[in-house]
Amino acid sequence: MEVLMACETHALLNELRQSVDGKAMDAIERLIREAPDHKLCHINVLDFASKVGLDEERAIAAFLHATQMGIFELSWNVLCPACGGVLNTHATLKTVRREEYACELCAAGFKLTLDELVEVAFTVAARVRRIAGHSPETLPIWEYYRQVLWSSGVDLPEAFEPVMENAILDSVELPAGERAQLSLPIPAAYVVVFEPVIHAAQFLDVSGEPTSERQNVSVVYNNVRAPTEAIQLRPGPLHLLLENRTNFRILPTVWVMGTAVHNLLAHRKPFLTGKRLLCNQTFRDLYGTETLDADQQLQITNLTFLFTDLKGSTALYKRLGDLAAFHLVREHFHVLTEIVAAQGGAIVRTIGDAVMATFPTADRAVAAALRMREAMLSLNEEHKREDLVLKIGIHEGPCLAVIQNGRQDYFGQTVNIAARVQELAVSRSIVVTGRVVENLQTSMLLDANNLKPVAKGAALRGIAEEMTVFEIP
Known part of the structure; x- marks a missing residue:
């Protein structure tokens, strides 16, 4: 085998x-x-x-x-x-x-x-x-915590087991249908009996004068989780009865919610988020419409949208002829797709000669826009004409991830504003909103390229209030 x-x-x-x-x-x-x-x-x-x-x-x-x-x-x-x-x-x-x-x-x-x-x-x-x-x-308790409970964004130490043992008072592996009794001293602290398999917790508020009398607490685990109030206890000996009424193994652990737990979980590292993967061109190419169901709507707190359009595309077809114009427009789409993917974004859809793309952050969208502008200049030089004039608009904000017309798409006012901002762009200009230029990484990118956005008021079609937008020269 x-x-x-x-x-x-x-x-x-x-x-x-x-x-x-x-x-x-x-x-x-x-x-x-x-x-x-x-x-x-x-x-x-x-x-x-x-x-x-x-x-x-x-x-x-x-x-x-x-x-x-x-x-x-x-x-x-x-x-x-x-x-x-x-x-x-x-x-x-x-x-x-x-x-x-x-x-x-x-x-x-x-x-x-x-x-x-x-x-x-x-x-x-x-x-x-x-x-x-x-x-x-079948995982040992601490390996269950490391491999199953904590996310890949929690930067756990390599010597994980001794750190865990320092953060807890006691633990037990409890097979289905069995009971266990733990006898342990509890300090004056906020203590939690936490079970990671079914995510159940019983809080113990330990305070007041210490006692030498044994205190009894019983915790029963079943397939129904109901909120429980914290049990008031005094520092001293505790007799803890644990009963597993589920049909699988559980791993109750007695935590002291203090410095050791904080230190264990305080270190974080970047991880791949759902938002970023939905913005990834390779993911969209490989998985297509398999991501969401038609009736699903998932909230995204902040996503950056970039819209492009070719200026005078109707005249372009008339001037060059359908076949030549089609090949030129297709070449422009290919270049834009490569640039979007290189900046960690994805093409959501094309509308005629226009493109709608998403990026996880505003600076990536602006970086893509600057590269797009240069790429169109290069294409024009290559073809020895000035036919490809790209208008670009960028905005960021909250939205919903949805399936629309059989494809994974986005819905909300942020999308509408981004499309309207693009309509304000004139020949080869990049127009962005205040949220985009206020992004620290965007500001650093523009400074590095010696670009100073010019603010102006604008009335966007279909948007009631006038907005301040910024043109990147």
């Missing part, structure tokens, strides 16, 4: 090499063959790219191609914004249906957005390499 798996893996990796950057391919192959099991479960592709010296976009594209071939499995994980715990794991974004989530450990609720609360992680497929994470019900 292992020989067959090795042969299949070798064949898959050779096939992947045909469509993936060589450096990225070498790094992925080393990862699969040499990494310990826990590094192949919920892989943080941005962290991986940083550690092996890869461009992030190339790394993301490589992992997406590998996933499409069955080398990795992709998961969409809903995260707690406070502790970074994974509250739900989904094989597809289509099954992310709830608008609100609650973290039992943090005793807090929040509304779901794709910006920082949905993590996209990769796990090696069992057909390629069998790892312990493929059977989470």
Whole structure:
């Protein structure tokens, strides 16, 4: 069996090499063959790219191609914004249906957005390499915390087990249908009996004068989670009875919510968000309309939209003739698509000779716009004419990710404003809104290119209030 798996893996990796950057391919192959099991479960592709010296976009594209071939499995994980715990794991974004989530450990609720609360992680497929994470019900308790509970954005120490043991008072592995009794002293602190498999928590508010009398607390776990109030206790001995009425193993742990826990979870690193993946051109090319269901609407707090249009395209067809103009316009589309992808964005749709694209951040959109303008100048020089004159508009803000007319799209006032801002652009100009130029990275980019945006008031079609927009010369 292992020989067959090795042969299949070798064949898959050779096939992947045909469509993936060589450096990225070498790094992925080393990862699969040499990494310990826990590094192949919920892989943080941005962290991986940083550690092996890869461009992030190339790394993301490589992992997406590998996933499409069955080398990795992709998961969409809903995260707690406070502790970074994974509250739900989904094989597809289509099954992310709830608008609100609650973290039992943090005793807090929040509304779901794709910006920082949905993590996209990769796990090696069992057909390629069998790892312990493929059977989470068999993982030792601390490996369950590391590989399953915490997101890939929590920067956990390599020496994870001793750090965890320093942060907790006691723990137990409790098989289905069994009970356990823990006897332990509890300090004056906020203590939580937390169970990571079903995300259940019982808070203990320990305060007042210490006592030598034993205090009894019983916690029953079943398949129904109901909110429970904190139990008032005094510092001193505790007899804790734990009962597992579920049909699977659980891992109750007694935490002291203090410095040790804070230090454990305080260090974070960038991770691939749901928003960023939806903005990725490779993802859109490979997965198309498979991302969302027709009735789904997922909130994005902030996304940057770029619209382009060719000035005088009707006259262009008349001047050059349909065939020549068509080839020139198609060449311009090809160039724009490459530029958008290189800046971590994606083409959402084309409308006639216009383009709508999205970017995870405003500076990436502006960088793309500047490159587009230069690229059109180069194309005109190459064809020894001045036919390609591009008008560009950029705006950012909240929106909804939806399926519209059979494709993954975006809806909301932000989209409308971005399209109207583009209409204000004149020959070769880039017009952006205040939100875009106020972005720190955008300001640094413009300063580096000695570009000073010029502010002006504008009435946008269909928008009631006049806006201040900025033209980038």
